[in-house]
Amino acid sequence: MKISAAQRTENENRVRATMDRLLRGELPPGGRCDIKTLAREAGVDRTAFYGSRPYAHLREEFERRLQILQQAGEIPDPRAAQIVRLKTEVAALKTRLAAAEETTEALSDFRAQALARLAAQHEEILRLRETAAGDSRVTRLPAVRNQVIGTCS
Incomplete structure (x- = not known):
């Protein structure tokens, strides 16, 4: 099914708006910052983002912007x-x-x-x-007992 130029422009605008939201970190519950979520949130078939399909350039733009953010140390997801x-x-x-x-x-x-x-x-x-012990010249000293010396009362 062919879409008109106006519908295509509308879809691209919706994809770009969704792309901006995802890259700001505004992710839907259970969603990630990826093409699958981008397609679902924009209401566009995911296969349209691959190969020579109509929105492949938007996928490339999304991946490039995501990579730039990641290189800057920002991770939106x-x-x-x-x-x-x-x-x-x-x-x-x-x-x-x-x-x-x-x-x-x-x-x-x-x-x-x-x-x-x-x-x-x-x-x-x-x-x-x-x-x-075997040498007779050695004198052993008596063992010292522990005594308490000088107790005062």
């Missing part, structure tokens, strides 16, 4: 903005998790080294005690 924000958060959390895992690994290594050193020192103390 709140869900798309939320997705971008969540992806950024996930990347930051992954970085924090990697740093925490690295710290945990370093602390585990340090703990293992400290335990190995303590064990080696303990073995050295035991060896020195055995050597000292």
Whole structure:
């Protein structure tokens, strides 16, 4: 079915008005900032935006304007903005998790080294005690008892 030039102009004006609304972030409930929503809200068949169809130039204009907004850091679709924000958060959390895992690994290594050193020192103390016990020139001091000295009443 052919449409008249006046109907085509009217449709293009409706598409451009809808395009402006969508790019301002005025999305219908359940809609997105995409061609499907643009066609539905403008009351035009979506297939008319593809190939050599009558409104292909409007699709290109819409996509170009949307890309310019996105490059400027503006995302008219709140869900798309939320997705971008969540992806950024996930990347930051992954970085924090990697740093925490690295710290945990370093602390585990340090703990293992400290335990190995303590064990080696303990073995050295035991060896020195055995050597000292066998040497008659070494005099052992009496063990010190924990006493409370000088209690005042």
